[in-house]
Each structure stands twice: as structure tokens, then as C-alpha cells.
Amino acid sequence: MTVVTTRHPAAALWDMDGTLVDTEPYWMAAEEELVGSFGGTWTHEDALQLVGSGLWESAKIFQDLGVELDADAIVAWLTERVRQQLHEFGVPWRPGARELLLALREASVPTALVTMSVRAMADDVIKEIPFHAFDAIVTGDSVTNPKPHPEPYLTAAGELGVDIADCVAFEDSPTGVASAAAAGAITVGIPNIVSLDGSPASVLWSSLDGRTVADVAALTESRKATA
Template sequence: MTTRLPAAVLWDMDGTIVDTEPYWMAAEEELVGSFGGTWTHEDAMRLVGSGLWESARIFQEHGVDLDADAIVAWLTERVREQLNEFGLPWRPGARELLEALREASVPTALVTMSVRSMADDVIAAIPFHAFDAIVTGDSVDNAKPHPEPYLVAAAELGVDIADCVAFEDSPTGVASAAAAGAITVGVPNILPLDETPATVLWSSLDGRTVADVAALALSRKASA
């Protein structure tokens, strides 16, 4: 079979590469609680994959008396502290597939709605050069589910988004990548993705190979 590598692979971070969602949820509960409010698991689930500045309004509605920038800074710092304390919680198969793609010379980008300082902490803990471009929540005007983050990543890499494969774990992220035009692989973590516009769903990245990713690019080319 002909091997056709994608023009690039675009990676979400929280919940896709690293399982930091529990860190965010703990920080959210602590923040709301510090203002005398209650933050439930259901509240936290509503925000999975959302932009931080969009989420800030929800915290304000729950009694957090801070402006949006202060909320984003506080949450980010608490998650960074947990990363420093507990380490980088890799999602199954993510590090192995990311490294294999790099060894195959496939361009990669990180497309996360976390801020750059948080992304830099994660990148610094990866023991190889992982990304050719980095798009963060504080570098775009429109957060996921808007297609802008993925379109910016493709533009920075100089590739056609239609020839890119994107990995996402949340409905918001899948919507963003799919709207941009990427081949979108949904890898469910804490939310189901069955009703999303994902091109394909993989139950896990564990055991997935460069050949599996190449097959997605070849399939799109064949159907074009």
C-alpha cells in the first residue's frame, strides 16, 4: 500500500496528550469555593475543551469576584503547581505516537486553549523536540469551537489544513478541528464523542502507529 503521510499532525493538549483535566477541575473547585460558591462535577464537565476567557464568565456567574484575566491567571498557576508537584500525566499512547511521528519527520503543532506559560511547562517536560508550531488560547482571537486555532496552526506550518490530521478529546475541540477542515480523530477521555463531527473515533492512542495516521490521509486523498 502506498504510504501517504499527512502534511502535519495537530495535537490538542489537555485530555489528549496529557490527562490534566483532573488538575483543572480541582483548581476550578478551589477557586469557586474560595468565594463561598459551590462547583460541581457537572459544572466542570461543561467547560471541558472551552477557552479560558469564555469560561471566566461562568466562574463570575458562580460568584468569583475577579476579572477574566485574573481568573485565567489564577487557574493556570494552580494547574502549573499541580504539574510541578505530580508530574506530567501522559495519556495512553500519546507520547509514543508523538515521538514516532517526529521520527518520521511529520510536522506537528500543539493547538491548546491553555495559555502559553502552561503549554511551555508541558513542552519542557517532553524529552524530545515535539512541536514545530504552538497555538495557545492567548494567541488567538477566537477559542475552540471556532476553527481559528487550527487554521492558524496550519498557516504557521505552511500546510493545507485539509491535509492535516488533528487529535482531540472533547466535543468542543473536535468541532474546532472539523470546522477548520482537518481530518479529525476523536479520542474520548471524560466526555463521549459519538455525536461530534469527528472523521473517526479511536478509543485510545495506545498501540497506534504512523501507519495508522498515514492511512487516514490516504483515505481522504482517495475520496477527494
């Protein structure tokens, strides 16, 4: 009898905003409030351009629009405003994300959070997860080069002690997909508020709802077969 086995990824690497939790509307509201407080105008289209970007890089755009604060102050203000919304309205989980994360943990797949939010914001989300969710945490204030640079994902793989080529990354933004793909991870794009058409994602899934460990393992097997 032939026994068919599936090879789990060396690790699962998770983006946070827009992938694990649907906090992009919180960020957009904070951005509009910040620019408006200095007499400027911030549109939905403006906000879409920043989805997945590093906070300090985004700060330069706000300064160009008349926000008279230094970059650190802008990052701190936006982060605190989003954290306030998390506390007021709760953590809006993306469909199927927490369930797949738990299933991967139960299958003993190492996991890392790879987010361009700062550590304090990441901790707010992590503490709402009712199980030990991540073996490593990489945040925007812990890397030199933010997404779309590959550094965040390479850092996560390094902290886990695994080969990035054997990891599966979950991302919702073009910037995040570019980062994970450039690092060499198998990259699952889950479009949220921006299109991932034409992105370097290994595969696009419309949702994580109903996705299983077997689905993730199949991606690893597919790369192994084509290597």
C-alpha cells in the same frame, strides 16, 4: 512488482489537555477550589461543561457564580494552580500519546500543539518531552477566537505552511473536535472524560495506545480516496 506507499499527513495537530496529557482532573480541582473560595459550589457536572473551552470564555461562567475577579485574574489563578499541580504531581501522559508523537516526528511529519491553555502552561508540558516535539505552538492567549471556532487549527496550519485538509488533528473534547472539523482537518476523536458520540470527528479511537504512523497515514489515504 507493485510498490505500495502510504501518504503521510501534511502535519499532525495536537490538542494538549485531555489528549496529550491527562490534566483535566487538575483543572477540575482548581475550578472547584476557586469557586469554593468565593462561597460557591462547583460540581463535576459543571466542570464537564467546560472541557475544551477557552479560558476567557470560561471566566464569564465563574463570574456568574460569584467569583469576584476580572477575567484575566481568573485565567491567571486557574493556570497557576494547575501549573502547581503539574510541578507537584508530575505530567500525566495519556496512553500512547507521547509514543505516537515521537513516531510522527521520526517520520518527519510536521507537528503543532493547539491548546486553549496559555503559553506558560504549554511550555511547562513541552519542557517535559525529551525530544523536539512541535514546529508550531498555538495557545489560548495567542488567538482571538478560541475553540470551537476554527481559528486555532487554521492558525496552526498557516504557521506550518500546510493545507489544513491534509492535516490530522487529535482531540478529546466536543469543543476541540468541533474546532478541528470546522477548520477542515481530518479529526481523530479520543474520548477521555466526556463522550464524543455525535461529534463531527472523522474517526473515533478509544485510545492512542498502540497506534502507529501507518494508522495515521491511512486516514490521509482514506480522505484522498474519497475526495
